[in-house]
Amino acid sequence: MPAAHFDLRARLATGEPFLFSWMSIPSGALAAQVARLPLDGVCLDMQHGMIGFSDAVPMIAAINAAGKPALVRSLWNDAAIPGQAFDAGAVCVIAPMVNSRAQAEALVRAAKYPPLGARSWGGYTALQASGLAPGDYLREANRMTMVFAMVETVEALENLEEIAATPGLDGLFVGPSDLSITLSKGAGIDKTGKATLAAMEKVSAAARRHGLVAGAFGGSADVIKAYLKIGFTFIAAAVDVDLLQAGAEKLRQSLQV
Numbered sequence: 666m667p668a669a670h671f672d673l674r675a676r677l678a679t680g681e682p683f684l685f686s687w688m689s690i691p692s693g694a695l696a697a698q699v700a701r702l703p704l705d706g707v708c709l710d711m712q713h714g715m716i717g718f719s720d721a722v723p724m725i726a727a728i729n730a731a732g733k734p735a736l737v738r739s740l741w742n743d744a745a746i747p748g749q750a751f752d753a754g755a756v757c758v759i760a761p762m763v764n765s766r767a768q769a770e771a772l773v774r775a776a777k778y779p780p781l782g783a784r785s786w787g788g789y790t791a792l793q794a795s796g797l798a799p800g801d802y803l804r805e806a807n808r809m810t811m812v813f814a815m816v817e818t819v820e821a822l823e824n825l826e827e828i829a830a831t832p833g834l835d836g837l838f839v840g841p842s843d844l845s846i847t848l849s850k851g852a853g854i855d856k857t858g859k860a861t862l863a864a865m866e867k868v869s870a871a872a873r874r875h876g877l878v879a880g881a882f883g884g885s886a887d888v889i890k891a892y893l894k895i896g897f898t899f900i901a902a903a904v905d906v907d908l909l910q911a912g913a914e915k916l917r918q919s920l921q922v
């Protein structure tokens with residue numbers, strides 16, 4: 666059986682920008698469409714999107730069928746979620762609000778098989794899609810799947826070095842909205858403000874020092890360009906609902922009626 670698995674780790678190791686879409690709408694049919702947009706992968710937002718696990722399963726299948734990697738932003742840094750997402754065929758989990766070394770270690774424990782972690786066995790869908798024998802899947806899974814800790818609070822910045830040094834962690838992912846909210850003590854959201862960008866530069870430098878991928882939520886062209894300039898390569902480029910809105914606005918403007 667051919668391996669349907671997308672080698673995200675090898676793709677990210679090229680250092681080329683990896684720009685992916687971000688879905689909030691629970692629909693396998695829409696996921697099939699979004700996976701065919703000119704972007705590099707699809708992330709299902711199970712934290713702020715409307716996607717539950719039973720919605721995510723057919724979406725992950727549709728994304729894999731299109732030959733793109735399926736990513737999941739989990740609801741919380743919960744021990745059950747990374748294994749569940751990987752079992753269903755996702756190749757990357759991004760966990761929100763990882764604020765300490767202990768929380769980063771818990772994330773790795775949930776996401777990786779021994780010796781790196783304590784992921785429980787049962788990846789039926791992923792195992793079949795990989796085309797590997799169970800023992801080979803067990804040996805390969807920690808390489809085939811990636812786990813990112815979201816750095817999106819002042820507390821996480823204070824613990825950045827220890828979080829980045831967590832064995833088995835694959836990347837850091839900045840949530841610039843929450844980061845700017847905590848940096849400003851709730852005064853506002855500023856994804857490209859001076860303080861936000863200065864903090865983010867520290868995150869991308871820490872990622873480089875520790876051999877991790879530096880990721881961030883972008884959302885629009887200006888923001889993506891600013892983040893590429895300060896060393897981020899793994900960037901959420903556009904949200905499904907924003908793409909729909911922008912498409913309709915462009916159509917309306919071009920019609921001028």
Ligand code: 3PY
Pocket residue numbers: 817839840841842843844882
């Ligand atoms: C943030 O910017 O805080 C995020 O979590 C991106 O969705």
Ligand code: MG
Pocket residue numbers: 761817840842843
């Ligand atoms: Mg956030």
